[in-house]
Amino acid sequence: MSQTHEITTLPDGSLISCIGEIDYSYSPELRQIFRQVLDTKPQRLIIDLQGVAYMDSSGVAVLVEALQTQTKAKRQLFLCNLQTKVRGIFEIARLDMVFKIKDSVEDAKQA
Helix, strand or coil: CCCEEEEEEECCEEEEEEECCECCCCHHHHHHHHHHHHCCCCCEEEEEEEECCCECHHHHHHHHHHHHHHHHCCCEEEEECCCHHHHHHHHHCCHHHCCEEECCHHHHHHC
């Protein structure tokens, strides 16, 4: 399955919608995408994972880096629309306690 993403500008930040598997082969590209968006210093970064059925540890690492960048700058990062398998990865690693995870993009926009 091919991977893609869509970036949407929000009034207070950015929304990145990811589609496809986030694995070792796609993580470097995704890291670059996140860096470009983070360079714009969005107050709120929402990452929509609705189209992601699989994520490995390299994908999780990219998300952790983005969270660290946002947290250090006192800005927010939300994950939303996690599919069951992907949510399970975050729960096993206890990252569901670290990330702000919302059920939908709308919930993340209003948080």
